[in-house]
């Protein structure tokens with residue numbers, strides 16, 4: 288089996304061999320029957336650390352910017368003349384911010400951005416929308432006008448297109464490292480997601496730590512995903528683009544929470560790793576593995592599509608809604624408005 292060969296290459300120690308055999312046997316049994324799904328996140332015990340006021344300052348700073356190359360500022364992976372065409376600095380002047388949210392948005396998604404500003408974007412967290420360059424001068428003028436009013440667009444010098452999404456994700460890491468190093472947590476999300484921001488802020492301050500964390504990648508992880516080779520797949524990847532048969536464990540890209548040290552480690556790794564266009568696989572999988580980081584599962588903090596449809600649908604019975612953090616992707620504008628109304632009406636008192 289592929290996994291066995293991969294994990295078995297150049298075995299250094301017997302405990303390692305034992306762990307490999309266990310994993311291989313478990314994988315084998317799981318395929319045959321109902322052994323619990325082996326989650327990569329469970330194989331490596333506590334993968335993140337929470338900070339207390341006492342030990343935040345005794346740790347190495349999360350952003351050792353001097354470790355980046357001299358041309359780093361104007362480089363984005365293989366783009367050597369990178370610059371921000373639109374930029375904002377909402378973090379300047381405050382040394383601590385609990386949550387920074389960077390939202391992948393497409394230039395044309397004006398209504399989605401408006402909806403987020405009117406709903407979950409409000410609050411003590413900061414929300415910025417990430418865009419690539421556009422070819423139409425009229426579109427650029429509209430974006431500049433939108434930014435003049437709202438001051439919340441960040442646009443990078445790469446063409447905004449589907450296969451350029453990895454530039455956008457790495458730009459999120461870059462922007463955070465250069466312009467918002469005081470943020471305790473970074474959430475990378477998309478413009479068709481519902482973020483229960485009041486519950487998320489409580490979760491960060493109470494269930495995690497208001498002083499921040501280290502080595503944290505909190506998301507919905509996927510393990511043992513095969514690389515799609517079929518020409519009919521939207522996600523088809525050629526062996527030249529990605530030679531392996533399977534991806535490393537990676538996160539669903541629509542809601543990923545990073546701690547600052549992870550932002551830096553992934554960013555530095557991205558700057559010296561060959562471009563691969565599936566951004567969640569590349570950043571939260573390949574780069575995370577290279578930086579020796581593991582993903583932690585959000586588990587039941589995510590509402591499934593069915594749960595969202597129940598809540599926004601006609602059969603909703605008014606029962607209290609739990610403290611979920613994210614609603615599944617591809618939501619309509621009215622779904623997002625409705626969910627925002629619901630979480631405000633029915634938030635369990637804290």
Ligand SMILES: *[C@@H]1O[C@H](CO)[C@@H](O)[C@H](O)[C@H]1NC(C)=O
Nearest residue numbers: 336337338339342343346501
């Ligand atoms: C900070 O201190 C707490 C309690 O002593 C400990 O559990 C935690 O691992 C420490 N964090 C780091 C990053 O050292």
Ligand SMILES: *[C@@H]1O[C@H](CO)[C@@H](O)[C@H](O)[C@H]1NC(C)=O
Nearest residue numbers: 375376378379380465466467
């Ligand atoms: C904010 O800080 C960054 C560097 O940290 C600087 O480049 C930028 O000019 C500042 N912007 C404002 C408006 O203060």
Ligand SMILES: *[C@@H]1O[C@H](CO)[C@@H](O)[C@H](O)[C@H]1NC(C)=O
Nearest residue numbers: 366444445446448449450451
């Ligand atoms: C982005 O995508 C377009 C086509 O979709 C391509 O022509 C361009 O070179 C890509 N890269 C950058 C950095 O813009």
Ligand SMILES: *[C@@H]1O[C@H](CO)[C@@H](O)[C@H](O)[C@H]1NC(C)=O
Nearest residue numbers: 331333334502578579580581
């Ligand atoms: C990877 O991280 C773990 C702890 O998360 C550590 O024990 C191990 O030594 C690290 N390995 C490398 C190669 O850095």
Ligand SMILES: *[C@@H]1O[C@H](CO)[C@@H](O)[C@H](O)[C@H]1NC(C)=O
Nearest residue numbers: 597598602603604605606607
């Ligand atoms: C409302 O519907 C949910 C989901 O079907 C169910 O779990 C809950 O018990 C219902 N509550 C009431 C008061 O009927």
Ligand SMILES: *[C@@H]1O[C@H](CO)[C@@H](O)[C@H](O)[C@H]1NC(C)=O
Nearest residue numbers: 479592616617618619620622
């Ligand atoms: C997203 O939702 C729209 C309708 O709201 C639907 O047409 C489309 O197929 C959905 N896309 C995915 C990937 O689910």
